[in-house]
Amino acid sequence: MADTRQDDVATAMREHVLLPAQEMARLGTATQPVLTHAEGIYVHAADGRRLIDGPAGMWCAQVGYGRKEIVDAIAHQAMALPYASPWYMATSPAARLAEKIATLTPGDLNRVFFTTGGSTAVDSALRFSEFYNNVLGRPEKKRIIVRFDGYHGSTALTAACTGRTGNWPNFDIRQDRISFLSSPNPRHAGNRTQEAFLDDLVKEFEDRIADLGPETIAAFLAEPILASGGVIIPPKGYHARFKEVCERHDILYISDEVVTGFGRCGEWFASEKVFGVVPDIITFAKGVTSGYVPLGGLAISDKVMARISGENAKGSWFTNGYTYTNHPVSCAAALANIELMEREGVVEHAREISGYFADALASLLDLPGVADTRAVGLVGCVQCLLDPTRADGNDDDKAFTRKIDERCFELGLIVRPLGDLCVISPPLIITRAQIDDIVAILRQAISEVGAAHGLTSKEAAVG
Ligand code: PLP
Numbered sequence: 001m002a003d004t005r006q007d008d009v010a011t012a013m014r015e016h017v018l019l020p021a022q023e024m025a026r027l028g029t030a031t032q033p034v035l036t037h038a039e040g041i042y043v044h045a046a047d048g049r050r051l052i053d054g055p056a057g058m059w060c061a062q063v064g065y066g067r068k069e070i071v072d073a074i075a076h077q078a079m080a081l082p083y084a085s086p087w088y089m090a091t092s093p094a095a096r097l098a099e100k101i102a103t104l105t106p107g108d109l110n111r112v113f114f115t116t117g118g119s120t121a122v123d124s125a126l127r128f129s130e131f132y133n134n135v136l137g138r139p140e141k142k143r144i145i146v147r148f149d150g151y152h153g154s155t156a157l158t159a160a161c162t163g164r165t166g167n168w169p170n171f172d173i174r175q176d177r178i179s180f181l182s183s184p185n186p187r188h189a190g191n192r193t194q195e196a197f198l199d200d201l202v203k204e205f206e207d208r209i210a211d212l213g214p215e216t217i218a219a220f221l222a223e224p225i226l227a228s229g230g231v232i233i234p235p236k237g238y239h240a241r242f243k244e245v246c247e248r249h250d251i252l253y254i255s256d257e258v259v260t261g262f263g264r265c266g267e268w269f270a271s272e273k274v275f276g277v278v279p280d281i282i283t284f285a286k287g288v289t290s291g292y293v294p295l296g297g298l299a300i301s302d303k304v305m306a307r308i309s310g311e312n313a314k315g316s317w318f319t320n321g322y323t324y325t326n327h328p329v330s331c332a333a334a335l336a337n338i339e340l341m342e343r344e345g346v347v348e349h350a351r352e353i354s355g356y357f358a359d360a361l362a363s364l365l366d367l368p369g370v371a372d373t374r375a376v377g378l379v380g381c382v383q384c385l386l387d388p389t390r391a392d393g394n395d396d397d398k399a400f401t402r403k404i405d406e407r408c409f410e411l412g413l414i415v416r417p418l419g420d421l422c423v424i425s426p427p428l429i430i431t432r433a434q435i436d437d438i439v440a441i442l443r444q445a446i447s448e449v450g451a452a453h454g455l456t457s458k459e460a461a462v463g
Helices: 004-016 068-080 092-104 118-135 156-160 194-212 238-248 302-306 328-344 346-366 395-411 432-452 458-462
Strands: 035-039 042-045 050-053 109-115 143-147 178-181 217-222 252-256 281-284 296-301 370-376 379-384 416-418 421-424
Touching: 050 432, 068 328, 092 109, 092 296, 092 328, 109 118, 109 302, 118 156, 118 217, 118 252, 118 281, 118 296, 143 194, 178 194, 194 217, 194 238, 217 238, 238 252, 296 302, 328 346, 346 370, 346 379, 346 432, 379 395, 379 432, 395 416, 395 421, 395 432, 421 432
Parallel strands: 143 178, 143 217, 217 252, 252 281
Antiparallel strands: 035 042, 042 050, 109 296, 281 296, 370 379, 379 421, 416 421
């Protein structure tokens, strides 16, 4: 039976909404599935189907849906005081949240600036690095070093730092201050060992610094795991080696933890506990509110702040802010989210179950068409290639993977379509049985679509 509500929503979407990844040739024609409500790790579609939310929205629904504690905190704060100017007024939610985040971040990252989401968090971190070097009296130290396959957002500056080259065409991206290093994708090592590959990546960084001059480089901006660029987990020791190079040249190490923060990798923040570095600045968003309301931010080290404040301030004002900086409702939601995560041990659960998750994804490696599986904490992927010996997927592989995603959707699982990857980064409250459900659906979908492509055995696929 046709669902008229669903048709109305789909029509209004088609006619009036510009999507964040809009294929312009299909503007006004493509239809997205309509969702109505959700609970736990499940979302419900308007046609009555219940689906497992494999990517946790956009890697953000840490505690899952329908959590009354967060909804109550939002309602309470909206009634008590929905808004206060961050320029002139203090409120309890922002103060208490900043204090709390300072205890969760590594090292002396104790100064927190709140933004409206991940892009504005990274944008503010980069603007802070400009401000920092100007106040320090070295206006030429402004370049930002980033990596191909990195993703940092959709403001002018963060889009310019994004190394997903497919996002560049038809935008006037100014990259005169931005320099790209190779993607640390272990599949790009070719016939080098991972150690030799890492040595080459570090050498490329050092050579680039020497070419450009360390006195021109403000910051190295990096996600611990290159998430949207393909769930790329750099070789072991990468982060510490890069941090050491940064320290030698007085370059700020900005760790973009918009995806990896708030338990996604089995720790509150991944930089130190998972990857062994204490950055100068950490950016966060998404999981800080489990996606219930928008919020982002950055935490800056006391050491960095001390160099440009107090007697070192030289009359400067940090004039970067948003109407919704310190937003009381968003900060109240984040506090309730963090309290809930602590009470239920959600981060510990994510850490504890991560091995099971990685093994479950790896169990798919026997299927023809599955070239690789990767996971850290509860972020993972299955890489689907018609020829698994290829390092990266081509257009045929992407079409193959899209069909797998579509079949998963029919079978009750949302899989984020990301090139040749089935990305699975579920709500952190997921159980072992629910992981089994995800993997069973992936197995069926990959087998069926693989068979339709003539893939019958692993050997045949390789050959
Ligand atoms: N940084 C990283 C690592 C991200 O993955 C994203 C979004 O996915 C962003 C920044 C931008 O965040 P937002 O979409 O909230 O602006």
